[in-house]
Amino acid sequence: MTGPAPEIKSRPDWNNWKWQVSNTQSTRAQLASFLNTPSLTDGLSRVIEKYPWAATPYYFSLIDTHDAQDPIKRQCVPCEHELDFSLPGSDPDPLAEKSHSPYPGLIHRYQDRVLVIATSRCFSYCRHCNRKRNWNAGNTVPTSADIKKMVQYISARRHIREVIISGGDPLTLSAEMLDRMLHDLRKADNVEVLRLGTRVPVVLPMRITKELTTLLKAHRPLWINTHFNHPRELTDDAASACDRLLCAGIPVSNHTVLLKGVNDDVDTLRSLFTGLNRIMVRPYYLFHCDAAKGTDHFRTSIETGVRIMQKLWGETGGLCIPRYVVDLPAGGGKAPVMPSFLLHSDGNTAVFRTSEGRIVKYRGALGAGGNV
Numbered sequence: 001m002t003g004p005a006p007e008i009k010s011r012p013d014w015n016n017w018k019w020q021v022s023n024t025q026s027t028r029a030q031l032a033s034f035l036n037t038p039s040l041t042d043g044l045s046r047v048i049e050k051y052p053w054a055a056t057p058y059y060f061s062l063i064d065t066h067d068a069q070d071p072i073k074r075q076c077v078p079c080e081h082e083l084d085f086s087l088p089g090s091d092p093d094p095l096a097e098k099s100h101s102p103y104p105g106l107i108h109r110y111q112d113r114v115l116v117i118a119t120s121r122c123f124s125y126c127r128h129c130n131r132k133r134n135w136n137a138g139n140t141v142p143t144s145a146d147i148k149k150m151v152q153y154i155s156a157r158r159h160i161r162e163v164i165i166s167g168g169d170p171l172t173l174s175a176e177m178l179d180r181m182l183h184d185l186r187k188a189d190n191v192e193v194l195r196l197g198t199r200v201p202v203v204l205p206m207r208i209t210k211e212l213t214t215l216l217k218a219h220r221p222l223w224i225n226t227h228f229n230h231p232r233e234l235t236d237d238a239a240s241a242c243d244r245l246l247c248a249g250i251p252v253s254n255h256t257v258l259l260k261g262v263n264d265d266v267d268t269l270r271s272l273f274t275g276l277n278r279i280m281v282r283p284y285y286l287f288h289c290d291a292a293k294g295t296d297h298f299r300t301s302i303e304t305g306v307r308i309m310q311k312l313w314g315e316t317g318g319l320c321i322p323r324y325v326v327d328l329p330a331g332g333g334k335a336p337v338m339p340s341f342l343l344h345s346d347g348n349t350a351v352f353r354t355s356e357g358r359i360v361k362y363r364g365a366l367g368a369g370g371n372v
């Protein structure tokens, strides 16, 4: 059985995104009711004081309530492990975004692109979020004056060609605000491409309305990166939402985070990535879980990630295989961690181990040389 209250899904307003938002689960009482307990433990109370919780009725309904380790539940229902800070390296700001912020709300970590924090609000709060430090900071949406300063910053650096609008979730903004922000950011004439990071297709697919896709279409070239982590999130509703974006000419790519107890096995990820391929969403990155404070219980080893990638290479096509990357601490940027099939290269011969474990010699691998 899936979902805490199946009858709720037959409500006539179930598909109305505004109804979904106004019925978001976020109170202590709703959490206690879901956990079937008269009151929350002290530990859980401290967790939600530090890291608030919210889940749309739609996303909440994907939980299999009979499974204590349900992967959807692990992503949206708070647990006491969030206050277990025992793993080394955990940091509230694991990617050093603060020190790469030339202006509040603007992060400049890579040469040719900047990231705008459009809001700190999300429709559902992912317990593994690497920006969960911001959830309690109050909602900060850049004003027109802030955007103007960002545009000045971008215009003065001609090598910046892309603006990533992230958050929080920028699709929580009103249509008017989003439209104005996208329009104003384009005033920097060196901006070639906009990219929106949003989990809305996963947690609130009914928000992808005709009006919204028309709005987004007007700001192309615009790419969307979304964030499916488990094949059970690939519902018909989610697939239709992605299709509406694609039909509006907006390419949709996906970031997955490798999460212990959610998707850290080959079968789950193969099913997720082939499912994304089926709905024409590109599996773009598999992120190693960042060392964000409050997410220790989701972290697994890099070796696990490499083993999974190695198996995937042997079992499915390249269009279903994302790049596995570690976002390095202290703003070191993304480091791809692909399994190596090359054992050694010696003179004119390279020796490989295939994904099935066979050793294959490739003679003449030296080729005619090159410029690198």
Ligand code: SF4
Pocket (backbone or CB within 6 Å): 121, 122, 124, 125, 126, 128, 129, 130, 131, 132, 167, 168, 169, 198, 199
């Ligand atoms: S939608 Fe994105 S920003 Fe919001 S909680 Fe989830 S991962 Fe974090």
